[in-house]
Amino acid sequence: MKRLTxxxxxxxxxxxxxWTYAKKALHTSFQFENxxxxxxxxxxxxxxxxxxQHHPNWGNVYNELEISLSTHDAxxxxxxxxxxxxxxxxxxxATN
Structure with a gap:
């Protein structure tokens, strides 16, 4: 898979x-009710x-979800x- 410029x-x-781009990855976060x-x-x-067959780097604290996406092979x-x-x-x- 070709890395994008x-x-x-x-x-x-x-x-x-x-969504933003930094440190060779896409980043976003979402907040939910609980x-x-x-x-x-x-x-x-x-x-x-x-x-x-592509998995995010992510973290969750209570109602917040932080996600980073990158293709390690590329x-x-x-x-x-x-x-x-x-x-x-x-x-x-779909959940909103």
Whole structure:
């Protein structure tokens, strides 16, 4: 998988509100009403990540979920990261 240039990444990020690029990865965070809602979304994302065979770096504290995406084999961001980012956005939107 080809690593995207910073220019390509910034162009694609225009379609992803709340996502940023830093340290060779895409980053975002979400806040939910409570821990149960955050964990429910994490579970849905986990199933999607497994289906795509591409897994996020993430952390959860109570109602907040922080996510970073990068393709380790490419040492940066690839199309795989944007595909998973879109799936994550769709999952979060479906829960609102």
């Amino acid at each position: 910073e220019e390509e990444i910034n162009q694609k990020l225009k379609d992803f509100e709340g 821990f149960k809602e955050a964990f429910t979304v994490m579970t849905r994302i986990a199933f999607e990540a497994e289906a795509q 040492d940066g961001v690839t199309e795989k990261d944007f595909k998973l980012a879109q799936a994550i956005e769709n999952i979060v939107e």
